[in-house]
Amino acid sequence: MPVATAVPNALASPAAPAATSVSGGGRSTASEGRFRGDIQGLRAVAVLGVLGFHAGVPFMAGGFVGVDVFFVISGFLITGLIHREVLRTGRLSLGRFWARRVRRLLPATAVVLGAVAVMTIIVLPVTRWESVAWDVGASSLYVVNWRFADQSVNYLVADDAPSPVQHFWSLAVEEQFYVLWPVLVLVLVWLHRRYRLRLTVVLLAGIAAIGLPSLLWSVHLTDANPGQAYFVSTTRLWELAVGAALAIVVHRLERMPAALAHLLGALGLAAIVLAAARFDESTPFPGTAALLPTLGAAAVIAAGAARRRTLAGLVLDTAPMRDIGTLSYSLYLWHWPLLVAAAVMWGGDDGTLPLITSVMVVGFAAVPAWLTYRMVEAPIHHAGMFARFPRRAAALGVACTVVGVAAALVVAFCVPRPTYAGDVDARGAAVLDDDPASDPDGEPVDSVDVMVPDVLAAPDDVAQLDGQPCISDVKGTDLETCTYGPEDAEVTIAVVGDSKMHQWLNAIELIAEARDWRIVTYLKSACPMSTLEIGLDGQPNAWCSEYNDARIAELMGDESVDYVLTSQVSGYAFGDAPRDERRDMMAADLQRIWADLEDAGRDVIVMIDNPNPEGDVMECVAANEDSLTECVFSRETGDQAGGSPPQLAALAESDGVGSVDLRDYICPGDECPPVIGETLVYRRGSHLTASYVESLTPRLDDALTAAMD
Template identity: 45%
Template sequence: MTLIADGLKVDPNDSPDRADGPKRRAGRNDTTKAAKGNSRIRRDIEGLRAVATFLVLPYHAGLMLFPGGFVGVDVFFVISGFVITGQLMKEVDRTGRVGLLGFYARRAKRLLPAASVVLGATAVMTWLWVPKIRWETTGGDIVASALYFVNWRLADRSVDYLAEDITPSAVQHYWSLSVEEQFYFVWPILLLGAVVLAARLGVRRKPALLVGLALVALPSFAWAVHQSFFASERAYFITTTRMWEFTIGAFVAILATRLDRIPKGLAIVLAWAGLGMILLAGRIYTSEITWPGYYAVLPTVGAGLMIAAGVAAGPKGPVAILGNRFMLFIGYLTYSLYLWHWPLLIVAREHFGGISVLTGLVIVTASVIPAWLTFHLVENPLRNSKFVGNTKVSLSLGVNCTLIAVVAGLMLVALFGKAAGPTIDPANVKGSMALSASSPKDDPAGEPVDSVQGGITPNPLEAPKDVPDLYAEGCQVDSDVAEVATCEYGAADAKTTIAIVGDSKAAQWVPAFQVLAKTHDWRIVTYTKSACQFSTATSVLDGEPYDTCREWGGDVLDRLTGDEKPDVVVTAGQRDSALTGDGDDMSEDTMQAGLEDAWTQLRDAGIEVVVLADTPQTGSDVYACVSEHQDDLTQCTYDRDHGVEASGVGVQKAAADELGAVDISPGAASDSGAGDTGLYFLDLVDAICPTDECAPVIGNVLVYRQGSHITKTYIETLAPRVEEALAKAGVR
């Protein structure tokens, strides 16, 4: 489950708990006085917004007093469902219809100006204080936020293996705004359809609406439960898994006229129980649970109960503690607080390389200042303006605010492109070939230096794009998929077929084989899956058994020993432990046994197996460091021994030795290829990190992209070394 969760407040002055939904009178600027002075305000709901805010903001700052503080967003969704449905129901009762343009105009006037101000400010802050490597992604996120589809962009990124090292975006919190806006767009249309259908069928309106509500809520809830288990990262952001939360508030709004009839004693119990359910969820839940699934029932139903029973409970209900001046003040500022706190936190973290919990709390507290200014200088003046009250003007205002935010994001993307600049033609750089061909270890050409003459390729800002072609061709299987996907390179009728099998650490070597396939009669077939070591053992991903990896690996093994049998299998991987037989512990011995089993089955089928040693773990985003320190590259090195120890090479070597593998690594004692066991071990770490401190740039080529992965360009310069090693194994 992602660690990011945010909330959204709808305009309190449009709340359905008012008798006729009046707007605030112009000139009343003090939020506490406004709340206190209007008896039609549901002060318990304003206070509930504050409760949700106090769950979310400290959680984002890193304070784990409420480790499930992310439930605040779910509370806001329930409130929004109640507020919006109540507005629409009153309009239907009054006019018999829903004025869609008027509704969208009110939403545009209320939400878009402040949101665009913060998006523009975030673009400026990112340009001033965030490393350039983040500009393009953040700019794209700003555009998506302005157009209210960033939640889908984040959902796609959450399952994109190549985006694993992208830090939380400065506008990532706009995902919940996007969900809200999509709800605002769809819900009035669905409600209007239900009203029209009820009139034509001659049935009562409210029962028809409740049936329509169930037709939305039940599939959405079922989908949320399903997705939370099978695609939890994506499930967190997408709208379809959140719609049922809005329907809880909508259900309360439809029954609003009957809720004051709840017996007072029962109402008091229900209202306090609802608040307790919210706080309990915030306290006992953690980021380790899958979300949103059935766990989300606790805070959302709690919010629904509190809203439903609040009126009948009266002063003995939660309003006794939620209706004070301070809680009302925070309740009114919630929207602006929501907008401002997150970009301030992220910009500070990016600029300083991390911040303490105390600093985070100070930033969250200080966000009250821009929130207060935005509330009084942007939100209130526009909301109270008679001129902007015109539907056409409101819609025009919304469109223009959106365009301003889009331009701000596009400018950030353009600035990134300008900063990235041109790269050197890979044909003009040496990369690993700058090192000694026979003994790269300790070659001075591989020692770290502060700067390099002639430039670096790929440009560090473009490093995440310097990846094997198979990613763009859809041949790297995602973690939640078990189906096998392959890519083929070289001549289809080649005499020798080489299969490359494993995780992304295997996939990174494909460019070298593509180079060699051009000069050899080789056909290259890829079988790769994210974070999936090619083993018959069961590994773990995100704390859960990686079942799709086991299924995928079994299918691949059947294919390789069956109709798709190659001449050679080249395999690599990072995972060094797997679940033991009882499934309770992780063990390197279990992974070793799984590797040996898979390799033995291949050998028994008459296939030669080449095990490519895992590349060292860098422990940092080297390319990001290089992008900021091109004149001080020694800041971007890492310790070789630590990197090797943290990689999967140890368990690979142990398994290879147990099966009597021939070591075909450069300089290995057995480099003659004697002992034809059909299993070979190839370790090229000396050509990747020749010295005790691993250099980020060798031969004018950037060695690393995301995490410990090697850039496509540097891998291609390793092709001659791979060719020489395979020749020792008889692959010519």
């Protein structure tokens, strides 16, 4: 995946303990204390998969499965440490356990979060600072995965560039596991003593009680809400549980026959490689797909428990792989912020990096990773002053957390406050005459004295109807509507579509108020009116399909509706058919729906989608306020990128369907300017600012009334 085109599908977290020795279970065995070079090499496989995925290496489109490998490793090693301590001492010191985790993980984290804060202020557009500040703060407290899960279904941030700490989501999952799992073990040990149950049976039962429901929930949520399913902890616990269960029974695998150990290790490694090579962003994940890399990692670890060199071990337990595995945590922490920064500095119009550049950036990440490991991670992890005195480790943890929070506050403090224009008359589209293509006021300019909205306020310059958002979130199927205007109005207009229709609400409200029209909204983010399957994050959008069934039925049955005003950004049906074929499917579907509505007595008026920019215009403007011409984009490309082609094709075959086309007043020439009449045209992605839409009110009024005649 090109690095900065979307929120990444996976970022691995090699945050398991550095020691890779395993216990013999209920007795001292030959494996106890044995260094597991194959596990260190398995870390290398996982982190290389993630790095290759983020660098956009073609044959590693599923490299995000490295996160699942790391989860299994963490569950195995952490549970092994706990199990051994319980067997050796009959108890578990939570203070010592958490102190080990603190000195292993938090110092390097604090260094990287501090560096991200500096990088944000120096490199990233100012429009991203506030969001990054929140992300850094949530990362320092290890709850950022829940923040990203919430954002995954929020249409207002759907077009945001990926956070430089996006990869901390998996660290948060593991830290939450590290906090809760030892407490659960203490409860299980108490049950073992209280009821004289076998410790192994009790531990495995406890692991199953967590892992099985988590797996079932993962399968369900991946289908119901894929964005949240990827980030939340509850869908990932089963992967850690697989490693935990393996740690409890690993001593029984020492006498595994050589042939079985060779086969198990080879199959496990092949499963990981297969997932990394065959999966991609369209794979529903985690869900059942995560079973392949998760069980593959478990198989490799199980095979290595035998006291013999396996085929997998010949690949994994080598000096280069062990060295990469040793650096995996620091390498993981550094590579993503560097890629995000590189995308801002050297990315194309759409924010993506050329393959060779992204590979070089990932390779360079080894430099700060090695320095962090040698100067921070390893020295503090092995420092006797923290190992012997857990309270000092606790103080270290608090200090590292404070560093992260302080870094977030510094970024937040540096965010400039929006400067509002006050009484300045920002004219927007009002500067354009009836022939905008030849109007010099529509040509791109390098700078303006004042801009409305201020680029920092642009993300919140969102359409509303009577002060309400009036659009359903991506998640959910409830048919939520807003009504505006008198009940006895002579004209009732249903405003129908996705966020590209929603963006016109401010102008529609002004027109409706002036003409005493009644407005009813049927708007849902990421959901155009269609009977076809619509895609969302590479998967069918089941919410949209169910919502559309209800929406279309309501429109067909509501005889009070005189006109249906509709638009959309989606230009393609979801599926495996070629792109042109899916575009034609969408056009044919629109034609059928419009014809059915017309037959039911609803006059249909289509708002042609505005040109869609290749990159983020708002961020470009923030970085080029004195050279705005850097932010222009091709009108031809913009028209092809959105919903215009299927809309126009359907209109050509539809008799009686009206249309409103204001594209010439949004992009007057061959190149689309970011600012027209002192007004910023775009906010996030391809959405227009509410301010510019309001400036189009007279043009929309004329076009809309003409379409009604």
